[in-house]
Amino acid sequence: MKLSRRFLRLSLIAAVAALVAACASTPQAPAPIEPAMPRFTSPITAQQLVGKWGLAAYHRPEDAARTEAQARQGCRQPYVISAGPNGGFMMYLADQSTPSELVSKQVAPGPTYIGLPDEPPGSQADREVLRFDGQILVLKWLDPEVQGRYGTMVYVRCPA
Structure with a gap:
């Protein structure tokens, strides 16, 4: 009697182990895929922007032409756009003291x-x-608060 109970227990343990193993080996449903960010193109290349630029800004559209002339004078102390390490270009974001790759x-x-x-x-x-x-x-900055402080930025390429 004792032997048959032991055999029954071992059989039960083996059956449970087989079920657990079967559950573990059945394919799981794939993890949900996060929606991809829309693909965007880069109509302006980093090579087109790298260099020295005169910089000025305006808040009123009627000041655009005058600001362009001021930006040309800014070439005495140019704003430098350099190539980024990952194919972009280095520029400052609002209120940042170091440039970011954009x-x-x-x-x-x-x-x-x-x-x-x-x-x-x-x-x-x-x-x-x-x-x-x-x-x-x-x-033009998209953040209205930043746009209100910095205005519309005009960059004019400096002569070589």
Whole structure:
């Protein structure tokens, strides 16, 4: 009798172990996939922006032409945009004392922005490109508070 109980217990343990092993080996449902960030293009390359720029800013649209002339004079103490380590370009974000690597980004056919590469186009910290022709770059901050303090930025490429 004692032997049959022992055999029964061992059989039960073996059956439970087999069930546990079967559960562990059955394929699990795949983890949910996070939605991908929309793909964006870079209509302005880092190579187009790297260099020395005169910089000025305006708050009223009627001051745009005068500000462009002031930006040309800023080439005496240029704003330097350098190449970033990951293919972007180095510029300062609002209220930052060190430059960050930024990229140009756009979801076609929408506007072009300059901002952090890991954020979607049009994020609060981005700047909208109002004009770019290779020699003049005009950027508007999307954050209304920052725009109110810094205004619309005008960059004019400095002569070589």
